[in-house]
Amino acid sequence: MGDLIAIEGADGVGKNTAARGLCAALQASGRSATVLGFPRYGETVAGVTIGRMLAGELDVPVSPKAAAVLYALDRLEWRDELLQAQADHDVVVLDRYVASNMAYQGAKLGGEAGRALMDWILALEIGQFALPRPRLSLYLDTPWDLARELILQKAQRSYTTRSFDEYEADIALQQRVRGNYETIVAADLLGPWRVVRASEGGAMRPPEAIVGEILSHI
Numbered sequence: 001m002g003d004l005i006a007i008e009g010a011d012g013v014g015k016n017t018a019a020r021g022l023c024a025a026l027q028a029s030g031r032s033a034t035v036l037g038f039p040r041y042g043e044t045v046a047g048v049t050i051g052r053m054l055a056g057e058l059d060v061p062v063s064p065k066a067a068a069v070l071y072a073l074d075r076l077e078w079r080d081e082l083l084q085a086q087a088d089h090d091v092v093v094l095d096r097y098v099a100s101n102m103a104y105q106g107a108k109l110g111g112e113a114g115r116a117l118m119d120w121i122l123a124l125e126i127g128q129f130a131l132p133r134p135r136l137s138l139y140l141d142t143p144w145d146l147a148r149e150l151i152l153q154k155a156q157r158s159y160t161t162r163s164f165d166e167y168e169a170d171i172a173l174q175q176r177v178r179g180n181y182e183t184i185v186a187a188d189l190l191g192p193w194r195v196v197r198a199s200e201g202g203a204m205r206p207p208e209a210i211v212g213e214i215l216s217h218i
């Protein structure tokens with residue numbers, strides 16, 4: 001079975017660019033690799049609902065636990081495809097995975113309740129749903145002001161025409177998400193972690209430099 005390498009971090013930190021660059025670099029070195037991102041907008045029942053939630057189009061309140069179950073369900077619905085990708089390739093690069101759920105939904109509650117929800121998500125997704133653990137997770141550390149500029153540069157999203165979706169618009173949430181990632185990385189929750197500094201001197205490092213550093217950790 002191929003290795004899972006997860007690229008993680010707050011919104012707009014350059015995960016998708018790094019994931020695609022890593023996949024291309026692995027392929028250039030002769031290894032078979034593919035990128036798989038979550039959520040699966042428009043492809044799963046949960047993914048459709050998540051898109052509507054992030055676009056602010058759901059007319060019902062969504063508790064952090066309900067949102068966590070939606071994101072977990074999205075991965076459960078895509079579990080066969082994930083396992084097939086592992087069977088077909090040496091490396092599957094994940095653009096967000098279970099740690100995103102822990103960091104974001106835990107951040108909605110904060111404190112002890114947030115930490116308890118993170119543990120609950122880990123038990124649900126890895127324990128109950130038997131989703132595979134990543135071989136390695138990389139946390140992309142990008143200053144929040146740069147990340148906000150990068151969000152504005154993003155191409156049109158499939159699920160919203162807004163510049164910032166519901167989670168991206170909530171700056172306090174984004175700050176707590178960063179704190180949760182630091183907790184997850186420090187405790188190696190879900191598996192081993194490495195931090196990759198994505199900026200230098202107030203600007204983004206070139207994608208090739210970021211990918212080079214990721215490769216040095218693999």
Ligand SMILES: Nc1ncnc2c1ncn2[C@@H]1O[C@H](COP(=O)(O)OP(=O)(O)OP(=O)(O)O)[C@@H](O)[C@H]1O
Pocket residue numbers: 010011012013014015016017018150151153154155204205206207210
């Ligand atoms: N290292 C980089 N240097 C310059 N621009 C970058 C870099 N990485 C990403 N970008 C640009 O920033 C924008 C956001 O990048 P990307 O989609 O990779 O971020 P993301 O973390 O996957 O975002 P999201 O969490 O919102 O899905 C894109 O327009 C991308 O081209």
Ligand SMILES: Cc1cn([C@H]2C[C@H](O)[C@@H](COP(=O)(O)O)O2)c(=O)[nH]c1=O
Pocket residue numbers: 011038039054071072096097098100101102104105167168
């Ligand atoms: C996979 C996953 C994602 N989220 C959050 C993180 C983002 O704010 C959005 C969608 O991600 P995108 O990269 O901007 O497309 O959803 C989450 O809370 N739980 C998850 O499992």
